[in-house]
Amino acid sequence: MSPWQPPEGVTGEVAAIVVTAAAPRGKKYKCAMAEAIRARPDLRVRSGRASAKERLQHFTLGPFMESLDAVERHHRPLALSDVLGAVERNARLHDGLKKWTSDAIRRYMEVFNREHDTPETRLRHVPKRWIYRVEVCKPGERGAQAYEISAWGRCYESVDGRVRELRLIGIRAGAEPRTDAEIAIAAFVTARAAPDDQLERVRVVVFAPDSDEQATLFDDTPQRAVSAYEEHGRGALAEIVDGHGYQPGTACLRCAFAPRCPALPRANGLLGVDGVGRPRRSWSVTSGRAYQACPARAHLRDLNLPTSRAVEHSDAARRGRAVHALLAARHTDRADGPCTLDLGVDWSADGHGLTTDDLALGKAMLRHHAEVCPLRHLPADARVCVEPRLTFEDEQAQVLVIAEPDLLYRDGGSWVWREVKTSAREHRGGTDLLSAYPQLALGVLVLARGELGGSRARSRVELEVLRPGGVDLEVVDPFTPQVRQNAEAVIRDMVHRWRADDLFTAQPTAHHCARCEVAVWCRAKDELAAR
Numbered sequence: 001m002s003p004w005q006p007p008e009g010v011t012g013e014v015a016a017i018v019v020t021a022a023a024p025r026g027k028k029y030k031c032a033m034a035e036a037i038r039a040r041p042d043l044r045v046r047s048g049r050a051s052a053k054e055r056l057q058h059f060t061l062g063p064f065m066e067s068l069d070a071v072e073r074h075h076r077p078l079a080l081s082d083v084l085g086a087v088e089r090n091a092r093l094h095d096g097l098k099k100w101t102s103d104a105i106r107r108y109m110e111v112f113n114r115e116h117d118t119p120e121t122r123l124r125h126v127p128k129r130w131i132y133r134v135e136v137c138k139p140g141e142r143g144a145q146a147y148e149i150s151a152w153g154r155c156y157e158s159v160d161g162r163v164r165e166l167r168l169i170g171i172r173a174g175a176e177p178r179t180d181a182e183i184a185i186a187a188f189v190t191a192r193a194a195p196d197d198q199l200e201r202v203r204v205v206v207f208a209p210d211s212d213e214q215a216t217l218f219d220d221t222p223q224r225a226v227s228a229y230e231e232h233g234r235g236a237l238a239e240i241v242d243g244h245g246y247q248p249g250t251a252c253l254r255c256a257f258a259p260r261c262p263a264l265p266r267a268n269g270l271l272g273v274d275g276v277g278r279p280r281r282s283w284s285v286t287s288g289r290a291y292q293a294c295p296a297r298a299h300l301r302d303l304n305l306p307t308s309r310a311v312e313h314s315d316a317a318r319r320g321r322a323v324h325a326l327l328a329a330r331h332t333d334r335a336d337g338p339c340t341l342d343l344g345v346d347w348s349a350d351g352h353g354l355t356t357d358d359l360a361l362g363k364a365m366l367r368h369h370a371e372v373c374p375l376r377h378l379p380a381d382a383r384v385c386v387e388p389r390l391t392f393e394d395e396q397a398q399v400l401v402i403a404e405p406d407l408l409y410r411d412g413g414s415w416v417w418r419e420v421k422t423s424a425r426e427h428r429g430g431t432d433l434l435s436a437y438p439q440l441a442l443g444v445l446v447l448a449r450g451e452l453g454g455s456r457a458r459s460r461v462e463l464e465v466l467r468p469g470g471v472d473l474e475v476v477d478p479f480t481p482q483v484r485q486n487a488e489a490v491i492r493d494m495v496h497r498w499r500a501d502d503l504f505t506a507q508p509t510a511h512h513c514a515r516c517e518v519a520v521w522c523r524a525k526d527e528l529a530a531r
């Protein structure tokens with residue numbers, strides 16, 4: 001394979017390759033080119049403009065780590081109560097983040113309470129993060145003179161230097177599990193950063209404040225840590241450092257190369273708002289709806305705080321997910337042609353935990369879908385994209401727009417954007433279609449502006465609503481001036497207040513608070529209840 005080359009617009013000498021143990025995580029949402037550029041911090045993007053800064057802290061774990069540093073520092077540590085007081089007074093933290101941070105710090109102190117430790121087993125905090133660094137005499141194909149690997153977490157060692165423990169910190173216990181590669185790299189960094197002949201034991205544990213305990217990922221000798229790295233880590237890191245290929249998506253928000261990237265579609269003015277001089281952000285219809293319900297809800301979701309299972313996994317939500325999962329699988333595997341009334345004898349919505357009634361309702365809905373399955377009228381080789389992730393950079397708004405239609409397919413030379421909804425009600429209310437389903441409004445704008453290319457002739461937006469007794473299929477023409485104006489108004493209304501908002505103040509209402517997945521972090525709802 002030819003050596004990695006920086007893309008057009010990226011300049012500079014590569015003095016060092018710098019990676020972290022977390023680099024192999026979340027590949028699905030990462031972009032290989034962005035990761036390879038990030039691994040070369042000496043490179044510069046020509047004409048890359050710095051975005052304005054957010055007023056609120058958007059790095060969820062930042063205040064948690066800083067607070068623990070203050071409690072655990074060797075010289076004049078702060079009392080826990082003082083640190084929690086400082087969190088409450090910190091004007092850069094949203095109230096929901098204050099609550100999460102305070103709870104997380106207390107939980108951490110409980111889980112790692114070592115009051116029964118002896119002087120031999122006691123661990124002390126290592127303030128300087130462990131980094132493995134090696135300098136090479138002769139730069140290889142990558143041109144680097146040094147390689148650095150770090151592991152993001154809290155570092156501890158025993159007083160006698162025989163034990164080291166790296167505590168990886170997560171926000172949600174049920175998040176994506178750590179891979180063998182990440183664990184091996186973390187153990188390697190723990191073993192080999194600042195080499196010490198005394199070291200006998202290397203531990204890597206993971207802690208998430210919403211779990212009852214830490215989980216041990218690695219507990220072995222330094223030699224085994226090095227072997228694990230050779231087996232699982234080294235190749236994974238090499239693949240990342242030498243990565244090619246673009247994958248536009250949420251990663252584009254933090255990518256320094258975004259202003260020059262040839263793979264990031266530009267859709268200036270798509271949202272119809274002006275954000276010049278404002279912090280660059282990402283937006284989707286889902287986040288826009290959360291903001292409409294309550295600004296704090298959108299912000300706390302954006303911080304990725306743990307959410308309520310009861311809200312996110314209501315019967316209706318589970319049924320909707322099960323139906324969408326089967327449709328996505330069938331439309332992806334087109335070997336059997338279009339969907340039919342035959343669901344397959346074993347469709348039982350495995351893993352979705354449906355009640356008997358919801359399973360029956362889901363089956364009825366799937367059979368109704370067969371009447372309007374778009375594959376019925378398409379040639380076998382027609383392009384069909386199932387739940388494609390579309391990304392557009394709206395520079396005027398300073399917003400990265402993310403959309404995921406349920407289905408995008410070609411009808412002749414034209415793109416058709418289809419959304420599929422499930423509803424236990426038999427009839428739609430009288431509300432305007434685009435206001436009720438803003439995904440359609442975004443689809444209208446994307447197609448009307450020709451952002452996907454293709455012919456206008458049969459380009460359209462479709463809404464399929466699966467109901468207990470049948471299916472509605474609504475067709476929207478994006479090229480009708482009135483429809484386009486309506487779509488512009490719907491999206492602009494959703495975005496303009498959010499675009500100007502820096503503080504995301506909670507706006508509690510009984511209706512929305514009862515359905516809020518991040519309510520556990522919100523103290524404003526308690527004030528509403530007390531009124």
Ligand code: SF4
Pocket residue numbers: 031032033034246247248249251252253255256257258261262263264
């Ligand atoms: S802007 Fe997006 S697609 Fe382009 S390199 Fe960065 S992350 Fe990848």
Ligand code: SF4
Pocket residue numbers: 293294295296297506507508509512513514516517518519522523524525
């Ligand atoms: S509980 Fe209510 S006030 Fe709090 S974030 Fe949720 S919707 Fe907003």
